[in-house]
Amino acid sequence: xxxxxxGGSGFLGLPLAQRLSAEGHDVxxxxxxxxxxxGDGRVRAITWTPHGDAGGWASEIDGAGAVVNLxxxxxxxxxxxxxxxxRILESRLLATRSMVAAIxxxxxxxxxxxxxxxxxxxxxxxxEIVTEETRAGxxxxxxxxxxxxxxxxxxxxxxxxVVCMRTGLVLETSGGALPRMLPPFRLGVGGxxxxxxxYWPWIHRDDWMAxxxxxxxxxxxxxxxxxxxxxxxxxxxxxxxxxRAIRRPALLPMPAFALRLILGEMADGxxxxxxxxxxxxxxxxxxxxxxxxxxxxxxxVLKTSS
Numbered sequence: 001x002x003x004x005x006x007g008g009s010g011f012l013g014l015p016l017a018q019r020l021s022a023e024g025h026d027v028x029x030x031x032x033x034x035x036x037x038x039g040d041g042r043v044r045a046i047t048w049t050p051h052g053d054a055g056g057w058a059s060e061i062d063g064a065g066a067v068v069n070l071x072x073x074x075x076x077x078x079x080x081x082x083x084x085x086x087r088i089l090e091s092r093l094l095a096t097r098s099m100v101a102a103i104x105x106x107x108x109x110x111x112x113x114x115x116x117x118x119x120x121x122x123x124x125x126x127x128e129i130v131t132e133e134t135r136a137g138x139x140x141x142x143x144x145x146x147x148x149x150x151x152x153x154x155x156x157x158x159x160x161x162v163v164c165m166r167t168g169l170v171l172e173t174s175g176g177a178l179p180r181m182l183p184p185f186r187l188g189v190g191g192x193x194x195x196x197x198x199y200w201p202w203i204h205r206d207d208w209m210a211x212x213x214x215x216x217x218x219x220x221x222x223x224x225x226x227x228x229x230x231x232x233x234x235x236x237x238x239x240x241x242x243x244r245a246i247r248r249p250a251l252l253p254m255p256a257f258a259l260r261l262i263l264g265e266m267a268d269g270x271x272x273x274x275x276x277x278x279x280x281x282x283x284x285x286x287x288x289x290x291x292x293x294x295x296x297x298x299x300x301v302l303k304t305s306s
Contacts, residue, residue, distance in 0.1 A: 001025050001026070001064075001065035001066065002025070002026040002027075002028065002060075002063065002064045002065055003017075003020050003025050003026070003027050003028070003064065003065060003066045003067070003068065003216070004027075004028045004030065004060055004061060004064050004066075004067045004068070004110075005017050005027065005028070005029050005030065005067075005068045005070065006030040006048070006050075006067070006068070006069045006070060006071040006095060006099055007030070007031070007069065007070035007071035007072065007095070007116070008027075008028075008029030008030060008031060008045070008068075008070070009029060009031040009033050009036045009038075009045070010070065010175070011170070011172070011174065011175030011176055012070055012167075012170065012205070012208065012209075013029065013068070013070045014029075014038070015205065015209060016068065016209050016212060017029055017038065017040070017043050018038075018040050018043060019209050019213075020213070021040055021042040021043045023213075025065075026044075027042070027043045027044070028043075028044045028045070028046065028060050028064075029043060029044065029045040029046075030045075030046060030047075030048045030057055030060075030071070031045055031046075031047060031048070032047065032048065032049065032071075033047070034047050046060070048098075050071065050094050050095040050097075050098035050099070051094060051098065052093075052094045052097040052098055052101075053097070053098060053101050054098060054101040054102040054105055055098070057102075058101070058102035058105060058106075061099070061102040061103055061105075061106050061109070061110065062102075062105075062106040062107055062108055062109075063106070063107075063108045064110045065110060065111060065112075065216075066110050066111065066112045066113075066114065066216045067099060067103065067110045067112070067113045067114070068113075068114045068115075068212060068216075069095065069096055069099050069113065069114070069115045069116060069152070070116045071091070071092070071095035071096075071099075071116075072088070072091045072092035072095060072116065072148075073087050073088050073091040073092075075088055075118075075141070075270070076177065076266065076270055079263060079264050079266060080140070080264060080265045080266045080269070085140060088144060089143075089144050089147065092116070092144065092147075092148045092151075093147060093148065093151050096115060096148060096151040096152050097151055099113070099115075099152075099155070100113075100151065100152065100154045100155040103155045103160055104154075104155065104157075109155075109157070109159050109160045110160055111159070111160060111161065111219075112160065112161050112162075112163060112215070112216055113152060113155045113160060113161075113162045113163070114163045114165060114212055114215055114216060115148070115149070115152035115162060115163065115164050115165070116148070116164075116165060116167070117145050117148055117149050117152075117164040117165055117166045117167070117224065118141065118145055118166055118167050118168075119166050119167065119168045119201050119226065119228060119275045119277045120137075120139075120141030120142060120144070120145055120269070120275075121136055121137070121141075121142055121145035121146065121149070121166050121224070122134050122135075122136065122137050122142065122275045122277065123136070123137015123138055123139045123141070123142040123273075123275075124137065124139070124198075124273035124274065124275070125137075125199075125274075125275045125276060126199075126276075127197075127199065127276055128276060129276050129278060130201075130226075130275045130276055130277040130278065131226070131277075131278060131280040131281075132166070132223070132224045132225065132226055132280055132281050133280075139268075139269060140265070140269055141269050141270075145166070148164075149164045149224070152164055156222075161219070161221075161222040162222060162223070163215045163221055163222055163223065163224075163225055164223065164224045164225070165211070165212065165215070165225055165227045166224055166225065166226050166227060166228075166277070167203070167208065167227040167228070168200070168201035168202050168203050168226075168227065168228035168229075168232075168275075168277060169200055169201065169202040169203070170202075170203055170204075170205050170208055171202055171203065171204050171205060171297050171298065171301050172204075172205040172301055173301055173302065176205075178301070181242065182242075182246070185239075185242055185243060185246055185248050185250060186246060186248060187248075188248050188249055189252050190239060190242065190243065190248065190249075190250050190252065191239055191249075191250050191251050191252040191253045191254065192235050192236040192239045192250075192253045192254070193235050193239075193253070193254050193256075193259060193271050193272060194235070194253070194254070194255070194256035194259065194271070194272045195236075195256070196234060196235045196236030196239065196253060197234055197235070197236065198234065198235050198271075198272060198273050198274040199232050199233070199234055199235075199274040199275055199276040199277075200232065200233060200234065200235050200238050200274050201226070201228035201229070201232040201274065201275055201276070201277040201278075202228065202229055202232065202233070202238070202294060202297070203227055203228050203229050203291075203297075204229070204290065204291040204297040204300065204301065205301075206290060206291070207229065207289050207290055207291055208227055210287075210290070211225070211227050211279075211282060211287060212227075214282070214285075214287050218285060220285070221281070221285055223281075224281070225279070225281050225282055226277050226278065226279045226280065226281065226282070227279070227282075228277045228278065228279050229279070229289055229291060229292055229293075229294070229297065230278055230279055230283060230289055230292050231292055231293055231294065232275075232276050232277060232278065233294050235271075235274070237294070238294060241294045241295050241298055242298055244295065244298075245295070245298040245299050245302050246302060256272050259271055259272060260272075
């Protein structure tokens with residue numbers, strides 16, 4: 001099967017491309033990086049500039065078995081100014097709009113579009129259990145995810161199903177949030193953020209990749225899928241598990257006011273609020289998580305990185 005991965009040069013896309021290639025699939029990465037090298041001779045890469053319409057790269061979509069769209073600027077890389085928030089939104093909408101245009105133009109469209117999204121779709125929910133049936137929130141991240149998913153749904157037809165992966169905190173040391181958390185914990189000054197009562201839905205990157213492959217291979221799966229482990233934990237529980245994994249104390253909290261002072265609105269959007277999101281659709285569909293508990297996931301991640 002030919003699989004096209006937009007945004008395939010990043011923390012999630014590249015290992016997914018390499019995993020699919022190792023399984024025998026013909027994988028093509030669409031990337032904005034002109035200097036990108038896949039590091040795997042079996043994975044092809046071409047540059048694209050998604051402006052909202054189909055470019056020369058669109059011929060690769062025609063006849064592809066699956067498309068995975070992960071393109072978009074990093075949410076947590078910089079403080080959320082008004083301009084930064086606009087770029088976060090537009091980068092996702094334009095990339096998805098471009099992909100939808102290519103799919104709709106294809107003589108033989110892909111059977112599935114797996115599109116990025118996030119558990120931020122739901123907004124803050126305290127300790128309420130959140131499933132794919134929970135309605136959208138009203139904050140910035142929810143606003144982004146609602147529009148992002150609506151754009152992706154335009155590709156839905158009797159020949160193409162659309163799956164929106166509402167991803168939580170992905171655990172791996174080569175990228176994402178975890179490497180930024182580790183230094184203070186290793187120095188013995190790590191701990192909960194704010195009250196620590198906010199839920200952090202997480203997933204091991206291997207399980208995230210397996211879940212994407214499962215959605216590609218499961219014709220009955222469409223719509224939103226929570227890409228989170230079945231046992232979400234509070235930030236306080238996560239901090240304690242991280243401390244256990246590296247054998248360091250995890251007792252010094254970071255006050256909410258300090259995080260807001262440093263990060264502004266992003267502190268509440270990414271760190272001080274959360275969702276007790278569970279993967280109801282994946283579990284009901286028969287998907288089995290390799291890492292269902294955060295202690296097992298963190299120990300596995302940190303063992304492989306040491």
